Amino acid sequence: METDALKRARTDHPVHVLVAQRWSPCAFSDEPVAREDLRALFEAARWAPSSYNEQPWSYVVATREDPEGFGRLLSCLVEGNQAWARYAPVLALGIVTRTFERNGKPNKAAEHDLGLAAGNLLLEATARGLYVHQMIGILPERARELYAIPERAEALTGLALGRLGDPARLPDRLGVRDRTARERKPLRAFVFGARFGQPSELL
Numbered sequence: 001m002e003t004d005a006l007k008r009a010r011t012d013h014p015v016h017v018l019v020a021q022r023w024s025p026c027a028f029s030d031e032p033v034a035r036e037d038l039r040a041l042f043e044a045a046r047w048a049p050s051s052y053n054e055q056p057w058s059y060v061v062a063t064r065e066d067p068e069g070f071g072r073l074l075s076c077l078v079e080g081n082q083a084w085a086r087y088a089p090v091l092a093l094g095i096v097t098r099t100f101e102r103n104g105k106p107n108k109a110a111e112h113d114l115g116l117a118a119g120n121l122l123l124e125a126t127a128r129g130l131y132v133h134q135m136i137g138i139l140p141e142r143a144r145e146l147y148a149i150p151e152r153a154e155a156l157t158g159l160a161l162g163r164l165g166d167p168a169r170l171p172d173r174l175g176v177r178d179r180t181a182r183e184r185k186p187l188r189a190f191v192f193g194a195r196f197g198q199p200s201e202l203l
Contacts, residue, residue, distance in 0.1 A: 006181055022126045024133040026174045027165035028088040037128050044124035045117040051109035057117040058095040060147050077158050078137040088160035093143055097153040132161040
């Protein structure tokens, strides 16, 4: 698709094609996602690395095939995200457990490890021609109430996933976002050597 070509990362150094192709649209097709694809995405998340192999991530998932369940999960997103995410065929919440099961102590790597699981999920989705848009704009306490999330855990992110849709159906600001080439900081802005802020000599 034309949008895909526009959104493909213009990297300064060669990377795997899946890394270059992955991006987060706001416009989704309402085409359902096959169950086997969904299972594969969460299987990929399952095999992410984690501190002490704790695997401190959980997901709540809903599809448009279950309107009541989908509406319940949609209500856990902030209003601005509901406006476009309502058209995605699948929504999910990424939940992090902040204490170790093994000893009840705080797990300082928990959010990091949820992010690793999300990274695996995103690349598996990209390999299958699917797209994922992650959101921090959610209502964690509403999610806790609706899904009986225990105190040691918290809904941290929302995910909309499916196939690419037409950005023309989006409000102007979001449509422009979906049709604009992506940009990133250069390596020199975040890979340091002798001290923080000083670019590494490896670059």
